[in-house]
Amino acid sequence: MNPLALDLNEQLSKSNPEIADMLSDLGKLMYYPKGILSQSAEAKSTKYNATIGMATHKHGKMYANTLNDVFTKLEPDEIFPYAPPQGIESLRDLWQQKMLKENPDLTATDMTRPILTNALTHGLSLVADMFVDSGDTILLPTHNWGNYKLVYSTRHSAEIDTYDIFDEDGHFTTEHLISSLENYKKDKVMLILNYPNNPTGYTPTKDEVKVIVEAIKSLAERGTNVIALVDDAYYGLFYEDVYTQSLFTALTNLHMDNVLPIRLDGATKEFFAWGLRVGFISFGVSNETTKQVLEAKVKGLIRSNISSGPMPSQSAVKYVLENADTFNKEIQQNIDTLQARYEVTKSVVYDKQYTSYWQAYDFNSGYFMALKVNNVDPEQLRLHLINEYSIGIIALNSTDIRIAFSCIEKEDIPHVFDSIAKAIADLQK
Ligand SMILES: Cc1ncc(COP(=O)(O)O)c(C=O)c1O
Structure with a gap:
């Protein structure tokens, strides 16, 4: 148990032992x-x-001024009603159109329509609810966002394994990812791929993406089920000649039944709207039944935790996508x-x-x-x-x-x- 949790439990046992006993x-x-x-x-x-x-x-x-001004423009019906658990339908379509425009190698046939999440962290947690059992392995770079630990290790008792993405001189390398995947023995793994990376600000080049995708493909060919979770929080903030489509696109185009690409993205950083809590989860699958089943399950998970996301934020993001020129x-x-x-x-x-x-x-x-x-x-x-x-x-x-x-x-x-x-x-x- 984390020492901070131990400390809290000890404090509670002293201040109110009955409540300490009640904890799950x-x-x-x-x-x-x-x-x-x-x-x-x-x-x-x-x-x-x-x-x-x-x-x-x-x-x-x-x-963005347009987004700041939206809140005086919304009708009561765009503010007060419940949004559906899966999000406002037209917003889902608008976000998908944005994704397809930015990812020319991706087609609507090969993905589910994006489902609304209460921003990316909620998406991470939904993925954990849906795919992570105690003891499952989550493979991620040594340089990663600290909240993954709380979501996957603390909440879901997953094992977190890390590999370096930089060499001794601080240069990006795929060498350690490749060797981790080559030596991977279990029949299931979840990879978290977060580029632009928090905390280092690195995005792979086209050639590096090819190498990453090829390594995942070989692991899947050896029989491991791969959940490839692409955390695209900082998508679009590219300053050099890097791979500007999402890794989700490259992985979806593998078309392998035992590789499941999942994309989490949203307005948080892309639209400079951290507090709106508008994010999306999309799956890189093409079978229509699979699409429907995954959507039904995610809707059930949302219904059973936050019920549905906030209507005003969704309406605001919908508005700016509809009035995209100035925005x-x-x-x-x-x-x-x-x-x-x-x-x-x-x-x-x-x-x-x-x-x-x-x-x-x-x-x-x-x-x-x-x-x-x-x-x-x-x-x-x-x-x-x-x-x-x-x-x-x-x-x-x-x-x-x-x-x-x-x-x-x-x-x-x-x-x-x-x-x-x-x-x-x-x-x-
Ligand atoms: C890599 C990464 N993923 C996800 C998030 C969470 O985003 P959100 O605020 O949309 O939950 C952050 C936020 O800092 C992040 O850095």
């Missing part, structure tokens, strides 16, 4: 992780807060802002003057980049940066830190990295 097994196992959210909370009053998974300007959140331009402007920050970040972090302080992991997309810091403890560095430099970063593990350039103005980026170097130097003394 899951209730006993549950805790609130001391991860990114608590590190963000500690950095709240810093001048340069590069901790959060949102995009900001100096004076507030980055958003798309506003989104593109935000992406251009992030791209400009990315360019500056790239030019700063690889500067030779910093080689004794860190090694950057390859990055080319998304909100973040990660550094392996030399001879300092990331947690100590994080606290030193808050206290002495008014800078918030995330300490990822015993070697790495994550910096959200999505939250730092372009002109402040050189100062932020220079201060990180100074802080490392302070601690190396």
Whole structure:
């Protein structure tokens, strides 16, 4: 049991032993992780807060005006009624059209219509309810989003196995994924593929995608059932010549009965609308009966936990998809802002003057980049940066830190990295 859960249980046993006795097994196992959210909370009053998974300007959140204005335009019937558990039907169609446009190699025949989720985390949990039993293996990169552990390991008692996606020099590699899959012996596995990656901001190139897909194909050919969960939270935030379709598309085009591609995507990051809680789950299958069965089961799962998603948010996303001309331009402007920050970040972090302080992991997309810091403890560095430099970063593990350039103005980026170097130097003394 996680030490934080043990601690909560002990506290409850003292404060109210009867309630401690009432807890279910899951209730006993549950805790609130001391991860990114608590590190963000500690950095709240810093001048340069590069901790959060949102995009900001100096004076507030980055958003699209059209989406902000929607809320004065909605009719009462677009706000107050229940949405169906599977989401507003026309919104599902609009989102599918968006997916097909962005993924020219994907066809409507080869996928289910997207079903609404209460954003991506809910989708992750639905996938777990539907496909993960205690002891099942979830295979994911060492650099991954911390919440996977809470969903799959804590809630569903799955075994989490990891493989490195970077070599010694910080360059992306598929070598370890390939060897993990080659040596995989069980008859079922779930892979979580999250690119642009949180926390490193890497998206594979077309050639790297071919290698990844080929490795999954060989594993399936050897008889393993593969659930390939594609977490596309940061889809569309690409700044270099990478594979810009979803890995879901490449995997769906394998057309293998024992490879089930599942895509989770949504308005959260793509539309700069984190709090709307509008996401989608789609399956890469073509058999009509299979499509209907999967949809019925997901609807049942939704009905039995949140019942249905919020109507106002769904109506808002539907509105902007229907009025896409201006909206798309506003989104593109935000992406251009992030791209400009990315360019500056790239030019700063690889500067030779910093080689004794860190090694950057390859990055080319998304909100973040990660550094392996030399001879300092990331947690100590994080606290030193808050206290002495008014800078918030995330300490990822015993070697790495994550910096959200999505939250730092372009002109402040050189100062932020220079201060990180100074802080490392302070601690190396
Ligand atoms: C990789 C990844 N997946 C999923 C999510 C969750 O997205 P949502 O807010 O839509 O639940 C996040 C949020 O930070 C994320 O970084």
